[in-house]
Amino acid sequence: MFTFSSFPRPVSQNAAVPRHKITMAHSATVSIPFSHLQDKNHDLSLKIEEGFGPNGLGILSVTDVPGYSSLRRNLLHLAPRLANLPEEVKDVLEDPISRYNFGWSHGKEKLESGKLDLLKGSFYANPILDTPTTDKSLIQRYPSYCRSNIWPRSTLPELELAFKALGKLIFDVGLMVAYHCDQYVSKGMKVHKDEGLESILNRSRCHKGRLLYYFPAQQGIPGGNSMSSWCGWHTDNGSLTGLTCAIFTRDGVEVPCPDSAAGLYIRTRNDQIVKVVYGTDDIAYQIGETAEILSGGILRATPHCVQAPKGEESASVERSTFALFMQPDWDEKLNFPEEIHIHKEIIPSNASLTYGEYLEVLLDKYYYKKQ
């Protein structure tokens, strides 16, 4: 069985990236101080354009967010502890009905190669709402985001609070990013009141946090040397993804990353492959597919992947990080523009679907059909 974790759309690296266009630069993200972001009168459209516009990386970072540093460390250090709990404890935290989109998920997601992903373990929960709805028919229709959170209350009791605290902070800052995205987008198209990204994300019950733990990469496995050795190329289906800077550990003890080529890579709109760099205590935000749809293509979903460290020293190094997928409500109408770059083959231009219906189409196309 395959999950649709974080609702990623796999993209084939080879098909999507002509070889001659591959460059391997390390690029620092455009960064915005929290004090500027917080100020609605501060015109950040140039910064948003630099980060998310036609020549941007599709990812930017926010610096100096009060309280963030300790919340990040508290949660990320729980990832190796969770992953190393006994199998029978993790089994109880699994939720097959949601296609493993709540609780613990390991080896359930399909990779670019079509093989099951054994290299990372994920823990999914909605950090804002424990029970997004009690409507039974909705829960049956959209189990991947309408079911309830599962917490290891007796086996790792610290997880719930740490997850919710970090998730809520990244969400609140993400709404500020969304506000400034709306200001930028409104220079190119009419954004109706209540139809901007900020309003849509603010009223959604669908957000999903993912605590990620990457197991030490085994040398010599097929694909082990590829750029996407830890996580395959994909775009996120939501609107805005908040990302922490990862920590690397050996047996749970923090170590410097042994290979500067390891980490998050993105593909820019002009087909450059770039290793993304941002500060340890910055929150990075990247664009997902539904921000592209809602902005009529002014914003573009950011293709990305994760490379594992190489070399002898890397043999036992693990990576832990957290992603918050900020996504529209299942009821939210998405009006597809005439020209779209995503899922062209299954979504007709000018289509009008809810976000819930959109995800069902993708799940059925890219994963197994619901029984």
Ligand SMILES: O=C(O)CCC(=O)C(=O)O
């Ligand atoms: O591990 C990372 O830095 C990114 C994870 C990611 O892309 C995802 O979970 O969708």
Ligand SMILES: [Fe+2]
């Ligand atoms: Fe992703």
